[in-house]
Amino acid sequence: MSKLLEVKDLKVSFDTYNGEVQAVRGVSFDLDKGETLAIVGESGSGKSVTSMALMKLLAGQGFIKEGQVLLEGVDLVKKSEKEMQKIRGKDISMVFQDPMTSLNPTMKIGNQIMEGLIKHQNMNRENAKKRAIELLNQVGIPQPEVRMNQYPHQFSGGMRQRVVIAIALACNPKVLIADEPTTALDVTIQAQILELMKEIQKEVDSAIIFITHDLGVVANVADKVAVMYAGKIIEMGTVDDIFYNPKHPYTWGLLGSMPTPDSTDEELYAIPGTPPNMLKPPVGDAFAPRNEFALEIDTVMEPPMFKVSDTHYAATWLLHPDAPNIEPPETVKQRMQGFANTGRKDGDK
């Protein structure tokens, strides 16, 4: 059976004054109905660019250089802008990072939600209005009839993000991309929004791509995790694979640098150095210069994806049969142990 969404060897570049910046360098993943994939990585790892490329909404000089984005077997990369306008908001939609600026300040909330319904589902205003009220109800906004006629500035940040989610969900999209939807919100609101997204996923059965740098969020919402570094997925697996049995040294670093309730007085681990300049991607493994476990081959040749299990893959030479047996650092091991003991999902009861 074919997957709902298949991304194959996606490459995205930006033409800049200084040359071509290779923001995404061959990303592949797939997604089933009702599944949640979390894409994690530090700033500049290409996760947001990947998501914008899926919508074909790359800003400015960005372009898809190579690869396929198959939605139910149909390649979106080959679609024209006109055809994409019929797909955006209907089959794929998106929730953005900053709810304070992602709503039109001079348009009533109701109209902003109804816009997609009228366009994609040929609803008349009356039906669209009914559906919009329903959606506001669904995302937990009280008094939706009154709220419909209000403007964004009359909503709090959390409420605005709920509206943005309502807009994204309006046409029951097959794929919902959430680009750091909780980053701009305070922690209590974050939890509410995540809870809301999980609930809605159960009702609507969309696949969600969750882009974040917050591993706590990942553990909370995701089924699968893709760890991105320098425009590539360097480790991919189920949440259990990534949290209990990470294989890539970069993933170790990420897990190690995540604060947990038990980490009180010990110093938080930090990955040394900075990500590489994507104007001139390095030869070999892009992470090698920051990797204390780097092997000689890392500076010469890029590691392929090694299979750890049916669900778990990682691109590090450490998984090669000839590689020395290297254990993750002690602190990371303790972390993994901790996750296993607490039943991993700290947000899950």
Add this chain to the structure above:
Amino acid sequence: MTRYILRRLWYMFITLFIIATVSFFLMKMLPGSPLNAEDKLSESQKQIVLEKYGLNDPVPVQYAKYMGGLVKGDLGISFAFDNTPVTDILVDRIGPSALLGFQALVVGTLLGILLGLTASIFRNGPLDYTSTTIAVLGTSIPSFVFAGLLQYVFAVKLGLLPVALWGEFKHTILPTIALAIHPMATAARFTRTEMVEVLHSNYITTARAKGVTESGIIWKHGLRNALIPLVTVIGPMAVSLMTGSMVIEQIFAIPGIGEQFVTSVMVNDYPTIMGTTLMFAFLFVAIILVIDLLYGLIDPRIRLAGGSK
């Protein structure tokens, strides 16, 4: 909302009162008298005239009399223009100025918005550069230069339109164009800058992610947000256009209020000077009020407290 408007009207009244007072005394400090040119009058004849118009009274008394008339809506009688009431002169003269100003404002801002919009959509392309060049020329070259050029080309060389004078619609075309250049350039610059910024904003990305078409992005989501700052500059621009451009009215021999004002200052026609000044002031504060109210209509964020429940 009503309370707000009432309060604003009260402020308007105070503003006008202050302007009336200050200009009255400033005017009285001007050298000369309305009878300067009347050399043939004997001293006693002059006294009779001055007595008749109340100009022999002490200035504060004159002021009180004038303000008393003003409250009743009486602007006095012109000294110079055949003893016509000033109100009549103003009514007579404001027509052509207001018509020209209105035409210029509408034509100028609409063209300017279109020009700026085109520039912002085809950013950094030839259309953008053309539009920017037009805008820069429009702001930097004074309108009387354009007026002269237009007269030379369309009236003298091509003979398509009358050189000057007033009466029919065809007489308004050239002065309207000359007056419209400046508002057009201003509107074009503002629209372009704002639109470029708006098109890069997050809510435009949200709209695109909804599948909104390019024209929907520009007209429905973009333009309204881009025009908000323009409204602020249009206000004062509207006043200066509608109260008449003295220079343009001179060039095209238009019997407008601007031309009238200049003449009345020259001959010390006190009631007319006061009347014209007060009318300018009134239009100015009135338009500012209208703009402020319009602002709330365009931008819900600054809708006035208590305006909507």
